[in-house]
Amino acid sequence: MGSAEDERCVYKDPNAAIEDRVNDLLSRMTLQEKVGQMTQIERRVATPSVLSGLSIGSVLSGGGSGPLGVAESASSEQALLSDWTDMVDGFQKAALESRLGIPLIYGIDAVHGNNNIYGATIFPHNIGLGATRDGELVRRIGVATALEVRASGIPYTFAPCVAVLKDPRWGRSYESYSEDTDIVKKMTAIVTGLQGQPPQGHPKGYPFVAGRNNVIACAKHFVGDGGTERGVNEGNTVTSYEDLERIHMAPYLDCISQGVCTVMASYSSWNGRRLHTDYFLLTEVLKNKLGFKGFVISDWEGLDRLSQPHGSNYRQSISLAVNAGIDMIMVPFRHEQFAEDLIALAESGEVPISRIDDAVQRILRVKFVSGLFEHPFSDRSLLQIVGCKSHRELAREAVRKSLVLLKNGKEPMKPFLPLDKNAKKILVAGSHADDLGYQCGGWTVAWHGSSGRITIGTTILDAIKEAVGGNTEVIYEQNPSPSTLASHDYTFAIVAVGEGPYAETLGDNAELAIPFNGTDVIKSVAERIPTLVVVVSGRPLVIEPHVLEKIDALVAAWLPGSEGTGITDVVFGDYDFEGQLPVSWFRTVEQLPMDHKANSYDPLFPLGFGLKCKKEA
CATH class of the missing domain: 3.40.50.1700 (Glycoside hydrolase family 3 C-terminal domain)
Structure with a gap:
């Protein structure tokens, strides 16, 4: 009985075409399971009953959140690498016990190496890498980071940040490679390092992950997060669409051309419009015009931020964000209310079932592309690679060049x-x-x-x-x-x-x-x-x-x-x-803010400045 049923399950066939597997699995899902796949929860609420019962699509570690709790200081007890793999594998085991056995994606902010893990190689932050101007170096850092992330059992990193920094008063300045769009575009080579090199002829915009030594990447934060007025984090970027496209959006084209699997929406606004609810930018531009076929993910409690300042309720925030084009919601703690509200919105028609199906198709596509159905658990042969000599030498090279x-x-x-x-x-x-x-x-x-x-x-x-x-x-x-x-x-x-x-x-x-x-x-x-x-x-x-x-x-x-x-x-x-x-x-x-192309430009040291120090013969 079981084997005969498996033969009819196209989604379980690793040799079947990915789109056939996606559509077959989607056709078998209830509305509740679809909503579960759109839900990303924090590991602290990821109980086995929640993961399997609600068919949760993704779990994440918030900043400093790991197997032993949340790191508050250097005195915190440090989790061993094996604690991470045990934790992630345990969550995966629970997810696979759901009715359809859909693996979850575990995500983490590995933004300069696998930085949540004690003993991992910590590479320079992005602003230092931008000083190197070395796209190949950054690609190699992506390769090393992917290995150290996979060693902890995790298949997904919320990186890279491809913001174009226009005001250093911004609290995320170091997450940007440069104030110059062309430099940021060059540094997007880290996407290929993280995910692997797509083959010749790979369809534009279609997600790609080469294998078990690579991870799902995330280009963030779409779009204009580095250009907010006075550098206020989560603030408002005031600019024309033409300049938004030319300055801030351009690096995303490079990420999409490399098969980036996910894009994270920005907390910030564009001319007063919140990015988490901007149908024009998320759907008409990112998905339709740029041809992005992966999934769009919200930022941490992004929907809560929508409901607070405008006086709208949480259900309205869900409707606005999902209809705008966000596919996976980083809840991270309100999963029960989120599921209840989104199901109600779908049943009432306020969020069309076609929008739900599109979101789930995109999520499943990334899961199939990344090989999670075939290899859902960690590869413990990678454990010895975390913080290894060759990775530290690579980090040392990056410091020298930065x-x-x-x-x-x-x-x-x-x-x-x-x-x-x-x-x-x-x-x-x-x-x-x-x-x-x-x-x-x-x-x-x-x-x-x-x-x-x-x-x-x-x-x-x-x-x-x-x-x-x-x-x-x-x-x-x-x-x-x-x-x-x-x-x-x-x-x-x-x-x-x-x-x-x-x-x-x-x-x-x-x-x-x-x-x-x-x-x-x-x-x-x-x-x-x-x-x-x-x-x-x-x-x-x-x-x-x-x-x-x-x-x-x-x-x-x-x-x-x-x-x-x-x-x-x-x-x-x-x-x-x-x-x-x-x-x-x-x-x-x-x-501030400075424009290196303006006639009034008068810095202490200009963009691109850097002396040499040749040794005497």
């Missing part, structure tokens, strides 16, 4: 860098010299990140000690005392300052001053000792002219991640500087 040299010497003919590895005595100072968490930034273990030894890696201080000769005395004080500074026998000082970790709205910043008294530390050291300043930040920060005059060399290191040795590789001269500014470095915040 560094931008902004100043080298107080006089043009007297370069300060490279530094001497055999110096007798050096001073290392600043809030970021020995803080791995600050180096990695937000979206690292915890949602907003945190300070300290939050994962496995090498701080700048670690790297300096490793780089210099055994005869060099390294003195480290975060805030050097007057007595420390009074010593006259330092060859030079390295001061690392920058931003503390943040994510999203909490990162919005109208001042952009160097925090932790960074400017004072720079001045106190540079007035007495020849000084290299390394700025560790997710965006340009204010550097006062009198401070810039005092220091001997200035390097923008962005948020380099776990491999601090990439910094010392370059400042001590083993490699030359290659990075170019991916964004304009403003003089004052009053200049």
Whole structure:
């Protein structure tokens, strides 16, 4: 009986055409099962009865949410990699026990490596990768990230962010590759790294995943999230459709041409219209004009945000969003009410069954394309690859290539860098010299990140000690005392300052001053000792002219991640500087937003600026 039934189940036949499998499975589904497939819930509410009983389509980990709970600080107990695979496989087992046995998609924000996992390789955040201008490097980072994500049993990452950054006051600036659309377009090569290379002749807009070592990618946040007024997160982007298309939408065409499987709608608005309810942009443009055949997913509690400011109720929000073209809803906790309301909307005709069917077809298409029906569980042979030497070497290479040299010497003919590895005595100072968490930034273990030894890696201080000769005395004080500074026998000082970790709205910043008294530390050291300043930040920060005059060399290191040795590789001269500014470095915040094509453009350092530091023969 069972085998005869299986023979009639086209959707269970791995050799059948994907569209035939999609349509066969769709024809067997009840309305409740269809709504279940459109529902993505947080792992904390993903009980076996919910997953199997409601045929839930997807589960996610919110920022910092893992097998042992939600990471709040570096002191949180760390989940082992096997805890992740056990958890995800357990959820999958429950999903497969539903009536039709449809596997779920587990999603996570692996935005600079598999950053939720303790011990994973943490690559530079996107703004640093934009400084490399190296699309092939970014593709290789995608390959490595996909392997480390798959090793944890997870087939889906909410990456890449392809926002075009127009105002560094935005709290997600570091998630953007550049203020220049062409640079962002080049960096979309990470999609091919994550998902694999589509074969010649692959249908345009059709989703693609090469195999079990690849993951489902997500281009986000559609569209214009980097262009909001004053850089306000989730704010309003005021621009013509022509400029929206030319500046902000263009990178999505590159993602779609690479077979990107999913696109996430933005919290932000376009000329006052909320993206989560914009039928024109989500359906007429993204799906119809651009030919996107994967699924559109909402952002975290995106429907709740719709219902709160406008006074509309949750059911109306569901109707607006689903009819606009959102296919999968990141609920993440209100799954029962969401299901009840969407079923009622479908039964009343307010949300047409054809719209429900289109959403479910898109979700099932991605599930079949990604091989989840054939291989729903984790591949534990990948466990040893997380944080492996080759991936850390790749991250180190990315750090080297991302560094931008902004100043080298107080006089043009007297370069300060490279530094001497055999110096007798050096001073290392600043809030970021020995803080791995600050180096990695937000979206690292915890949602907003945190300070300290939050994962496995090498701080700048670690790297300096490793780089210099055994005869060099390294003195480290975060805030050097007057007595420390009074010593006259330092060859030079390295001061690392920058931003503390943040994510999203909490990162919005109208001042952009160097925090932790960074400017004072720079001045106190540079007035007495020849000084290299390394700025560790997710965006340009204010550097006062009198401070810039005092220091001997200035390097923008962005948020380099776990491999601090990439910094010392370059400042001590083993490699030359290659990075170019991916964004304009403003003089004052009053200049913001800046347009590098405007006649009034007057930055401290322009887009594309970056000095070389050739070693003497």
